[in-house]
Amino acid sequence: MASKGKNENSNSKKKNTVKRSKKEVEIVKNKSSKLKKEEVMKKDNNFLKMLFFKKYSLFDLLVFVIIFIVLSSLLTSQYVVHRYKGKGVLCNATLSMDKYLSEFTSVYQEVGDNYYEDVDKKKMIEAAIDGMLNFLEDNYSIHMNNDQSDSFDDNLDGTYEGIGIVLQGIEIIEVYKNSPAEKAGLKIGDVVKKINGEEMSLENAYDVIQNVKDNTEGVMNITVERDGNIIDKEIAINRINLPIVTSNFVDINNNRIGYIKITSFTENSFEQFNEQLVELEQKNNIRKLIIDLRDNGGGYLEQSAEIASLFIEKGKIIYSLEDKKKKNDVKDDTKEKRDYKVVLLVNGASASASEILTAALKDNNNAIIVGTKTFGKGKVQTTKKLDDGTILKYTSSKWLRPNGDCIDGNGIIPDYEVEQSDNKDNQYEKAISLLK
16 A cells, blocks of 8 residues: 555656656747747847948948839839820830831931931921821821911910901901900901001001011000091900800790800800800790801810700710720710700801701701701811920711711701802891791
8 A cells, every 4th residue: 555655656746747847848948939039139130230330331332322223213114104004105115116117217317317418307207297197198187387286276275365356457347345455445447557566558467467476575556547537555465265156136026036156166165155045045035046057167076065965865965986996975964955946057167066066956856957068077186286386186086976877078968958148148037937
């Protein structure tokens, strides 16, 4: 019995000893792990101290700067590629892969360097651009010089630099409302005798006006003759809003008919049209309308579409654009619509955006068309301003009327074909008769 007890105690001590040994092993491992971590931290700290507090030589700093620049350039290039990917931006690598462009640049370099006479490289490039556009055999794709570009911008902006008068020869036939000319007291019928001290006649009127356009002083000194009296005026030259839209109304046997003429589709055409349409409806209580698009050669399609959206139902197609890749429908997304009768006046000079408005109101609202066949311009141009200030204008798509037809080269045939006479406006009178 005693022997057995000793063995049990002995075994118990062994077990305890074994248990203590395991704990000791764990403690040793933990201590070892902590020591290793401390050693790593010491090494990291030593590295950081070495990195930030070591006294570097000029060569070391130069190496760091070069590495930094290389890394920055790589990151920047990756960002630029990602940022402009798919947005039509051509890089030098892409251009160099175009074998046709390579041939062109080779000829340009060869002629520019080795032709026996000096070559105006700018004019040679302009001739090359004109040649590319002529190759397309498309009258609407052109390269405009600086003067043409400025005039083009002014026409589409619906503004110009001036005093606000319209001349026929040397006689003032129109004075724009709220213009510097009106405020200075110029009147229709005044005959211009001098501008900025330069005598003006029928023979030199164009040259004098061109000189005024080049005037940078911001002031025009104008001398006019009125009822035999000579009047001198000094008028400030300002940015003038062209009256693109004009309106009127007639009351025939209690038929209050509104009349709106649009001369072109510029950036402010919709604003002017909407303002005058609302005024006709609210002040004159019109419920029938004549829209005059005669001699309107077009302009911004968006302006035409916005005017159409005042009349047609939401969700209806105003026009469609079709290029070599896809067809896109432009639909009315406004809540406005009008159900009253509309007559459109058109002629052979009604083109592009004018035809879009005509077709949209005809196909969607069954508007009545009076006049002669329209021009038939069913192509759409995109403009791009080049670095030298000139403008590249090229055909990018064709447009389709809501019924799916393309009017290019065909025009729109009126419901009532009416020719004009020298003595009266037959087309306008026909429109009035249809709305009585």
